[in-house]
Amino acid sequence: MTAGRSWVNFRRRNRTVFTALVVSFLFFYSCQRSTISTNIPNQHRNTLYCPQNPIAKEVLVVLRTGATEVLEKLPVHFDTTLRCIPNYAIYSDYEEDIKGSHIHDVFDEISHDLQQLVPDFELYHRLKTKGRDGLSIDGTEHDGSGPSGLLGNPGWKLDKFKFLPMIDKALRHRPQAKWFVFIELDTYLMWGNLLEYLSKFNAEVPYYIGKQMYIGEVLFAHGGSGFALSAPAMRRVTEHWRAHMVEYNQYTIEQWAGDMVLGKALKDVLVPLLWAFPHFQGDPVSTLDHNITKIDRRPWCYPAITYHHMPEDEIRLLWKFEQEWQRTHPIDAPLRHADVFKGYIHPYLSKERAEWDNYSVNPEFSKTALKNGEAHTSFEACRSACESNPMCLQFSYRTSMCLVSSEVRLGRMATLQCSEYSTAASKCDKKEEMAVGMDEEGQGAVRSGWMVDRVAKYVSAMDQTCNPRMDWIV
């Protein structure tokens, strides 16, 4: 009160001094602020950079999950990609709220006949009657319900039944949406690129867009790589499904993958698949070979929309990278796989990296490169083996085991070495456990190294393969 009064008196007495003070204060303050923003990089840490694409509000992103994995895998998305997505819906086999988001039960309208017919719905019943306590305590159901889960996992067996009801529910959830994009909890979605891509299409036309895959004769978009459906495609397939539910239930019982069942239903209503590799693709950023060729396309030159099999820490790191990209690039510069390689991967490819497995798994190549027989004796001998073959780009070494590769992969923190990597499943199929004790330098964990000069040449050679046609696949 006293301070207020004397301030008023002061102002009345000398307006000029007051004005001068305010001006100099503002001047000083603005200098301070510009100093702060140029000198402290962390200034940007809490600023969120979201793409300002007008179609953002016309897209519903749908996440498909299950009670066995959702608690572990969902929260990271609230901290990262979902922050920029205005409309999303989460479908599971169990209704609950997680961090303020509602998780919908995708099965709540499913026919009793189907539930009776399929013993795997036992898990659903237990969840419904006992809540989370209905998940068995022996842990066998806690390995994830998505396709990356174990085949014997009841959560995974139920997963294939989710797709068609999910399409139907998503359409009713947001009937005004023009696009519906379906992902899983280990899918990383580059939202800005997705919006840029979808805006190339006429959403009045039925579209089904994703990473092509076949099971037998049926062509479909792989679920974990993410896929998009325009509203007309959604309406067509749900109407047809509602009219032929018994047949589709029977078909689903006979098949093992729900994304394939959906692909069949879309084929039945004559909505063709647009083959969108490598915008949509099935590898995590740490194991993607950027020079892999599928349907005559290599990832390198094309904008990236999805990664799959992404563990939580990699989702956080890639999000940070993508945010930085959004901050420093004009709105219309799509983030290409090459940009991810150059900005996110290349800086970490060094001569040596401890406790790191860069998935140097190229069996044919290894065999010929290792004819010199010394490679397994030390990290340096392994490097020499790689050096002696001009095609070799990277290697990994663990006590008595040297692996080399003509492909470049970032890899991951690891102690054991991966000796068989499945490109189909994007995961290590076989880890070398037999190696014993410490190596000659007292290290027991796998180490990796890159031919740094050759990787630099690889980058320019890859850039040479790009041409302006390799932009958005429409």
Ligand SMILES: *[C@@H]1O[C@H](CO)[C@@H](O)[C@H](O)[C@H]1NC(C)=O
């Ligand atoms: C990319 O892969 C092809 C084989 O598919 C190979 O011939 C080519 O040398 C590779 N490019 C680079 C830069 O390593």
Ligand SMILES: *[C@H]1O[C@H](CO)[C@@H](O)[C@H](O)[C@H]1NC(C)=O
């Ligand atoms: C391979 O592993 C090393 C660590 O030894 C890591 O620095 C590098 O990023 C990995 N590189 C590739 C291409 O896999």
